[in-house]
Amino acid sequence: MAKASSKKPRDIAPTDPMPARVDPCLATLVDKPPKGPDWAYEVKWDGYRLAVHIEPGRVRVLTRGGYDWTGKFPSIADDARRLAVKTAILDGEAVVLDDKGRSDFGMLQRALGRLPSPYEAGAIVFYAFDLLYLDGHDLRRLPLRERRRLLEPLVAGREGAIRLSEEVQADGDEFFRVACAHGLEGIIAKHVEKPYRSGRGEWWQKITCKRRDSFVIVGFEPSTVPGHLGRLLLAARQGNDLVYVGGCGTGWSNDLSRELRKLLEGTATKSPAVALRRKAAVFVAPVLVAEVEYRAWTDDGKLRHASFKGIRERADDGTVYQLQSTDSRTQGD
Template sequence: MTKTLRKKTVPAAPADPMPRRVEPCVATLVDKPPKGPQWAFEVKWDGYRLAVHVEPGEVRAITRGGYDWTRKFALIVAEARQLGHASMILDGEAVVLDDQGRSDFGLLQRAVGKKPSLHEPSEIIFFAFDLLYLDGHDLRSLPLGERRSRLEPIIAGRTGPIRFSEEVHADGAEFFRAACELGLEGIIAKRRDKPYHSGRRPEWLKIKCTRRDWFVIVGYERSTVPGAIGRLLLAAKKGDGLVYVGGCGTGWSNKESVQLRELLDAIPAKRPPVSLKRKGAIFSEPLLVAEVEYRAWTQDGKLRHPSFKRVGQRAEEVEVYHLD
C-alpha cells in the first residue's frame, strides 16, 4: 500500500522585510503654497510625529527621534491592533485638540507628562497621513497618491484614537488663508506623484501662518528686575553645531521670567555653546529650547521681532530650527 506524503505548509516570508525604524520625511518651510494639480494639501498638525509599527506580536509607537514611546500612547497602540492587518507602518502626528478643534502642542505635552493635567492621555488623537508598509510589502517606492489610497479604507471614518488626516480639496492659497483665519498653525503641501524619502524633502512643504519655531536656549542677559531675565540668547542648529540667531526679550510674565532664570542658573555652561562676545551674557548648557514666534530673518541671520511662547527640553520630540 502506497502512502501519500503530505508536505507541511510553511508560512511564506514577507516580500519585503519590515524595517524596525523609518527615518521620517520632513517638510521644507516655504513662504507661500505651491500651485498645480500635482500638490495635495492637509492641515499642519502641531504635535508629536509618530510612526506606529504593527507586527503580529508587537505594536510600537516610535517618535521622530527614534524613541520608543509605546507606553505614552497606549490607547493609540491598542487601536492599531484593531485595524485588521498583520503588519503595517503608519506615519502621522499625535495631537490634543482644543475646544475649537485645533491641535495644541502645550495641551499634548501636559497630557503625556507626569504632572497632573486637565487633559488626559485618552484625549490624544493620532492623525495618520501616510502608509509606509502593509502586510509584507514596503510601500515607500509608490507615489503618495497610491499610498494614501491604500491608507484611507483602513482608517477613514474612524472616530477613536486613530483617525485619517484628510486631504483638503482647494486652491492652496485659499486654503492657507482659511487656515490662518481659523487660528491653525499652517498647512502642508505634498506632491501626489512622489515616493517616500527620509529626511527634509522639497516634495513636502510646510507653510506657517506665522513663523513659529523652536530654538536652543544658550544663555540669557539679566533684567533690571531682580532675579528675572532681560533677554534669552537663542541658537539654531547648523551641521553638528549651534549658531547664535539673536536674543528674545518679550513674551513672558514676570513669574515666567524668574522661573526661566532659575532653570538656566541650574545648568551653567562650562564654555559658551556659541561663538558670541557679548558683555553681560550668562551662558547655559544647551539643554532647553524655546518656541519663538517671529516675523522674518534679518540680512545678518538674526530673528526679527521674536516673542517667547514656551519652553521645552531638547530630549522631547521638538524640531529645533536648522539653518542647513
C-alpha cells in the same frame, strides 16, 4: 505604457521584509504653497511625529528619532490592534485637540507629563497621513496618491485614537489663508506623484502661520562670542506690570548683534523690571521694544520659535503686547 495591475498589494504574495524603523520624510519650510494639480494639502498638526508599527503579536509606537514610546501612547497602541491589517507602518502625528478642534502642543505636553493635568493619555489622537508598509509589502516606492488610496479605507471615518489626516484638494493660497484665520499652525503641501523618501526634501513642503507683536526688552544674555548678543529677554504688559514671556535668540546679523549689545549695555540696570533670575543675564531698563515674529505660545506662557524683526523706543505702550486674564496665548497657531 504598461497597464497598471488592478490587484492591491495585499492580494500579491508578500515579498518585502518589514523594516524595523523608517527615517521619516520631513517637509521643507517655504513661504508660499506650491501650485498645480500634482499638489495636495493637509493641516499641519502641532504635536509629536510618530510611526505606528503593527507587527505579528505586538504594536510599537516609535518617535521621529526612533525611540520606543509605546508606553506613552497606550490608547494609540490599543486602537492600532483593532485595524484590519496583519502588518503595517502608519506615519502620522500625535496631538491633543482643544475645544475648537485645533492641535495644541502645550496640551499634548501636559497629557504626557508627570504634573497633574486635566488631559489624560487617552485624549491623545494619532492622525495618520501616510502608509509605508502593508501586509508584507513596502509601499514607499509607490506615489503618494497610491499610498493614500490604501491608507484611507483603513482609518477613514474612525472616531478612535487613530484617525485620518484629511487631504484637501484646494487652492493652496486660499487653504493657507483659512488655516491661519482659524488659528491653525499652518499647512503641509505634498506632491502626489512622489514616492516616500526619508529626510528633508522638496516633495513635502510646510507653510506656517506666524504671529508678529511687540515686546519690551528687559534684559539680554551675552553670546559666547565676545561683544555679541546671545538672547533678548522679553516681557509683555499685564495691567500696569511687565511679565516675562521668554527670549529671542535669532533674527540678527553679526553686525546688528554687536550694535544691539552695545545699545543694551547703555541701559543696563541692577533692578530687573520683571521677576526673573538668570545667572548670566544682564538686565536693562524697560525703555526699548522689540518687534518679534513667532509661531505660538508654550503651555507655560512663553514665546515659541521667536525671531527678532526690529527695535524701537518704548514711546507708546499701546503697541506692546497686552496679556489678559483670559488670554488665549496657549492656543497654538
